[in-house]
Amino acid sequence: MDKRAKNNAEVRKRNNHLVYQSVYNAQDPITKRALVENLGLSLPTVTSCLNYLIKNKLLKYGGVEASTGGRKACTVKLVPNSRLSLGLAISANNVVFTAVNVLADVVAYQKILINFEDVDSYYEFLSYKLEQFVDSNKLNRNDILGVGISLPGIINKNNILELAPTLGVKNKNVDEISRYFNFDTFFINDANAGGFAEWWIKPLERNISYLLVDQGVGGAILIDNKAYYGDNFRSCEFGHLCIAPDGNMCSCGKSGCLEAMCSIDRISTDLGVSLEEFFDECAKDNKKYLEILNQYLFYLAKGIVAIRVIMDNTIIIGGQIAPFLPPYIAKLQNLANELFPFNNNESFIKLCQIGAKSASVGAALIWIDKFIKKIK
Ligand SMILES: [Zn+2]
Incomplete structure (x- = not known):
């Protein structure tokens, strides 16, 4: 391919990309005219991009736009399962x-x-x-x-x-x-x-800290919509924040890490029950389990506060624990507020939207x- 043809191909790809993204970002079906206006591309260019994207089943015609008069405009929309x-x-x-x-x-x-x-x-x-x-x-x-x-x-x-x-x-x-x-x-x-999944469904939240609580405890941070991995891909190993110096031994060989205190094993496997059974018993006011849960939430709050002190943003809790926490999230936030050294009326803990998946x-x-x- 000569240089000019190569350049033309690059421009075509870029335009296809722009048109697809524009339709993707639009909440509703969008007209060709709106694409021309939004993207500053010519009508023939947008038409050619749409032809390509529709032919490849990435977009489809979305019906006729409601009109206040004159000729009604055709819309295009995304094919979600393309x-x-x-x-x-x-x-x-x-x-x-x-x-x-x-x-x-x-x-x-x-x-x-x-x-x-x-x-x-x-x-x-x-x-x-x-x-x-x-x-x-x-x-x-x-x-x-x-x-x-x-x-x-x-x-x-x-x-x-x-x-x-x-x-x-x-x-x-x-x-x-x-x-x-x-x-x-x-x-x-x-x-x-x-x-990444939490950020994807809420891309407007530019900065989030994500605390994953499964058998292992870990995390991720997104700063200005970008994941931060650290110099050695070991950033956000929140599970190894020491929150109870004389606490349980951790898999890392140290004691009192957040993972050692707040792995879901502490409230399931260690007790010989499933998470469902544990929280069912709590809901039934089982005193022994509620005591264990209170202690668990206290350590979880300590971990969350440590993250909040460093990151100063919302902490989203994900992992297998998340679906069980809604009845206890206010209590967890109160515990965190008591431990947080600054303004203690803020609400900075959220549960993930996607859940255990x-x-x-x-x-x-x-x-x-x-x-x-x-x-x-
Ligand atoms: Zn550890």
């Missing part, structure tokens, strides 16, 4: 599968209970279950961009899973896991995935995000 992405969240004793569309709607979901093992048969089984998940939900393989896989550990820029205490894995090259899957793969830390949804959204940014 592309899909798969999310696979691996944790110590279960795996969550999701499929999301370009609007981050979860179109399919499944959770399976299986203990993690770093062996061929485990990854082969996951791949087999993922294939089954795609087929049983009638997802069109041609529309699937890839699979995002979240792991509860530190993944560095060379795709080395440096440490995943709850999985008992150290220094594993995650690219080795890719070969078991028939889709393109992308690996991400579970807390970063959860934080957040790591899987966030991992899937990585592919959607790449797709939307690169549409040509």
